[in-house]
Structure formats: C-alpha cells, structure tokens
Amino acid sequence: MTAASMPRVRVPTSAKRGEVIEIRTLITHAMESGFRKDDAGRLVPRKILSKFTASFNGAVIFEADWHPAVAANPQQSFYFKARESGEFQFTWTDDDGSVYGTKAKLAVT
Numbered sequence: 270m271t272a273a274s275m276p277r278v279r280v281p282t283s284a285k286r287g288e289v290i291e292i293r294t295l296i297t298h299a300m301e302s303g304f305r306k307d308d309a310g311r312l313v314p315r316k317i318l319s320k321f322t323a324s325f326n327g328a329v330i331f332e333a334d335w336h337p338a339v340a341a342n343p344q345q346s347f348y349f350k351a352r353e354s355g356e357f358q359f360t361w362t363d364d365d366g367s368v369y370g371t372k373a374k375l376a377v378t
C-alpha cells in the first residue's frame with residue numbers, strides 16, 4: 270500500500286513589490302500506472318496525478334497537465350512576480366477524482 274499523498278510547498282513569506290520569486294512544490298504520491306502487479310499477482314489500480322494548479326488571491330497563475338510518465342513524488346517549480354500581498358492555493362488532482370491541496374501566504378512590502 271502506498272503512503273498518503275502529502276503536498277509541500279516552498280514560498281518566501283515576504284517579497285518586495287516587483288520582485289520575482291521562485292515557488293517550488295512537491296507532493297508525495299506513488300503515481301501508479303495500473304500495469305504493476307502486487308505480491309498476489311493482482312494489478313495495482315491506476316492512480317496518477319493529472320493536473321496541478323496554482324492560484325493567487327483566487328486567480329490561476331500557473332497550470333500544468335501531467336501524464337503517466339511523470340515520476341513518483343512529482344516536483345513543480347515556477348516563478349511569480351510579487352505585486353501585492355495575498356494567499357497562494359495549490360491543488361493537485363488525481364485521475365480518480367481525489368484532490369490534494371495546501372496554501373501559503375505572501376507579504377509584499
């Protein structure tokens with residue numbers, strides 16, 4: 270059995286107005302293809318993260334469609350230009366309908 274999915278993000282807590290910051294994410298997830306067999310010879314059900322979305326103050330700022338070739342425990346990083354203080358919302362969607370998420374705040378001075 271695989272461990273529960275656990276999202277992690279690395280976002281600076283503060284930035285200067287106009288500063289470009291790097292946002293890094295990682296989620297613990299097995300990314301089962303549906304082709305592997307367990308010890309009893311039964312197929313392990315497919316469980317693939319298929320979409321990653323990052324929003325800031327409710328507006329989508331980054332989106333990625335992932336496919337079965339993405340490695341277990343996928344990482345995603347991108348850059349963001351800080352213009353105002355607010356909150357990031359990060360969402361990972363599994364092809365079985367499961368949704369995992371986390372939030373992070375950014376203070377802009």
